[in-house]
Amino acid sequence: MTVAPLPTIMIEPLVRAALLEDFGRAGDITTDAIVPTGMQATTALIARKAGVVAGLDCAVIAFRLIEPGLKVEILRPDGSAVAANETIATIAGPTRGILTAERVALNFLCHLSGIASAASAIVRSIKGQRARLVCTRKTMPGLRALQKYAVRVGGGSNHRFGLDDAVLIKDNHVAVAGGIKPAIERARAAVGHLVKIEVEVDTLAQLEEALSIGIDAVLLDNMSPDTLRRAVAMVDRRAITEASGRINPETAPAIAAAGVDLISVGWLTHSAPVLDIGLDYRE
Numbered sequence: 138m139t140v141a142p143l144p145t146i147m148i149e150p151l152v153r154a155a156l157l158e159d160f161g162r163a164g165d166i167t168t169d170a171i172v173p174t175g176m177q178a179t180t181a182l183i184a185r186k187a188g189v190v191a192g193l194d195c196a197v198i199a200f201r202l203i204e205p206g207l208k209v210e211i212l213r214p215d216g217s218a219v220a221a222n223e224t225i226a227t228i229a230g231p232t233r234g235i236l237t238a239e240r241v242a243l244n245f246l247c248h249l250s251g252i253a254s255a256a257s258a259i260v261r262s263i264k265g266q267r268a269r270l271v272c273t274r275k276t277m278p279g280l281r282a283l284q285k286y287a288v289r290v291g292g293g294s295n296h297r298f299g300l301d302d303a304v305l306i307k308d309n310h311v312a313v314a315g316g317i318k319p320a321i322e323r324a325r326a327a328v329g330h331l332v333k334i335e336v337e338v339d340t341l342a343q344l345e346e347a348l349s350i351g352i353d354a355v356l357l358d359n360m361s362p363d364t365l366r367r368a369v370a371m372v373d374r375r376a377i378t379e380a381s382g383r384i385n386p387e388t389a390p391a392i393a394a395a396g397v398d399l400i401s402v403g404w405l406t407h408s409a410p411v412l413d414i415g416l417d418y419r420e
Contacts, residue, residue, distance in 0.1 A: 204234025
């Protein structure tokens with residue numbers, strides 16, 4: 138499935154801010170001292186390890202904000218599975234501009250490709266099951282749209298983008314309200330008719346209470362595959378079932394086999410390892 142790229146207007150301010158942070162108070166004093174004005178170079182973005190590419194638009198914007206005339210040829214666009222040592226893109230033009238933008242471009246590209254690669258690994262591990270992989274709001278400040286985009290590129294789907302997307306009643310909400318029933322009732326009375334309500338439960342008893350009131354979705358937190366299987370049977374399609382808690386490519390298959398609709402993974406966006414990508418000088 139092809140994922141629509143994010144509009145440039147959403148990406149450019151983030152990349153521009155990163156470049157300004159990197160420039161500091163005096164710009165790239167290393168490159169300015171060593172590289173002659175007018176020198177030209179051809180470079181290539183090379184995957185050091187196998188993975189899934191995401192974030193090329195960020196990298197291209199970084200290069201072109203510094204040197205608008207750079208020529209970029211994309212060989213493996215976002216969503217492409219790449220092997221180790223495979224060329225993702227080539228960048229040609231003024232050497233100074235390429236070297237100055239290199240780190241910021243790679244920071245975005247490696248980070249987002251790492252998220253896409255991790256998402257892809259989990260999606261592959263649950264292939265054939267009904268469950269879909271979704272991310273969470275556990276994102277780095279300012280990067281949520283980019284990180285959630287990378288999850289989609291890796292074959293996953295997105296959970297809430299913010300607190301205003303839907304109602305998700307967590308354990309602390311339940312504690313403050315004095316129980317699941319009053320929490321759901323207060324939420325239902327306060328939100329509009331198009332807003333869905335999901336509640337987090339830790340036990341089958343809590344699930345039974347939530348189902349007796351009626352909800353759109355239930356978050357089954359840190360349950361074993363056997364308990365999840367029983368929970369799915371209890372729900373019996375009356376609500377969307379979402380499993381969460383310590384899910385990785387090794388544990389995901391058993392959780393998906395329990396029959397849940399969604400598997401949510403927070404570390405995808407806050408702790409996924411980067412995909413090692415380098416910029417190699419060719420001329």
